Amino acid sequence: MTLVTATERPARGAPRAEGDRSPSGHGAWFLVLPALIPILVLSVGPLLYGILLAFTDAQSGRTRATQWIGGLNFQDLLHDTLFWESFRIGLGWAVGVTVPQFLLALGLALLLDQDLKLRWLARALAILPWAMPEVVVGVMWRLVYNPDAGVLNETLRTLGLGDGRDWLSGLSTALPAVIVVGVWAGMPQTTVTLLAGLQNTPRELHEAAAMDGAGAWRRFRTVTWPALRPVALAITALNFIWNFNSFALVYVLTSGGPGGRTRLPMLFAYEEAFRYGQFGYAAAMGLVMVAVVSLLLALFLVGRLKDRTGGEAA
């Protein structure tokens, strides 16, 4: 979403350009300073500090001075099979959540764009997961998945589909189970953004296409999707980042268990930093996470944009 804002041209170029040249230089500074200082001191500064820490042996509660150790943390990381296992799980989780999240949210947004009864209720409910603390979402789904008192197993029993199982402790079911929760929790932002994009697509084009006898699928392909595409790309990229870096949901649901099957990289790095006190090593993990995610996203976005220019040329 922010990506869209960043790449957009001003709608009304003229007055804004005028504003630039107006004698507002020092006036603007006085408006900007109250936010700029906290951003520099508490966000940009710490980020740079964090990057530096990745090249040191910083530990908590140690008396010896922290030393610069160059790329040693990264060398260790390269051979840390547990970390890469966690990284693999993290990527599986991020893709497993982001893709269904997008498809389900797109379906819901298309429905909400129609003139249906009960739409108000659906709109309110679509935002419900957004309003809840992540910890509560985790607690809630623990109750759903609970082997005895949970509604999932009870429904399975009623339908005669066996006795159900302990979803969150099963080696094979834990990751799929938390992925479902991730999808549920992240749907609102995606739905709201896509709905906003849909309401911005030209109605007249839609009606013209319908007049010409284009079916619903054709209309979606030729009218809706091209208009929705930038918004869809931006929200998918953001969702991927958010999901890859998510923490609270899985912390509450499984704490990374059973046997590390749901230990996302953030949980791994959190334990490394605040249970074992390895600040430098954990910072290096964080840095590797940013690097890999940025690379993947760059590839994804470049690929999509190429698709588009190719499509236009054809």
Place this chain on the structure above:
Amino acid sequence: MRTSTSGRVGQYAALLAYLVFLAFPFLWLVSTAFKSPRELGSLHPTWIPRDPTLDNFRQAFDEQPLLRAAGNSLLAALAAAVIAVLIATPLAYVMARHRTRLAKAATGWVVVSQAFPLVLVIIPLFLVLKNLRLINSLTGLVMVYVVWALPFALWMLVGYVRAVPTELEEAAAVDGAGRLRTLVSVTAPLLAPGIVATALFAFITAWNEFFFALVLLKTADKQTLPVVLTHFIGAEGVADLGPLAAAAFLATLPSLVIFAIIQRRITGGMLTGAVKS
């Protein structure tokens, strides 16, 4: 547009499926919160509690310092929301009205700040706050929340500022109002609803936040609601379901109420911020 009857039926069926998927976990939470321990221990749980009870709520307040935690959450979220909006509004104004290098850098920061995993942010912040003796202190937490809420607040506010026509400000300038005067008496009143919505949104995000609170707050008397909630879950992952559900239900209520109030504004802010500009 004309849609066939079968198409309509399909649409309603799909909508119903979505409603069920979105609503059922929350309904189950509410149902569990009002069930007696005996009912929770029995197999074949029902949607409607057989004999509804408030015992879980009483027990939840006995087991954990929920009131204290709610007070901490309220204080942190309120302070963070007010401060974030106070410092974000002027910057958002500059970002929306002037395409200076500074405004571009701020936009860049908003985007980049989304990409960094919190662990890379919290380790240095933890060290800095430790040196300032602000670990296990709500002041330290509020400082972190303010900066953490800023990107989204800026992004929403930029959308609201752009919705205020520049012509109004120009007219005020023509009438001889100074820059500050124009901002205070022309722009600010028009922005007020957007500012309130942004503040409420920042409040909810801080009220719901977990990770920073988990790392920065060490003792039970300082911890916020989400952290205290996790104490209901034992080390072995075993939880006393009734009180846990009751406490979780209570912790959600404030966010739900506020969200119901600003629901429209948020979707509106999304529209202006994300799509139109």
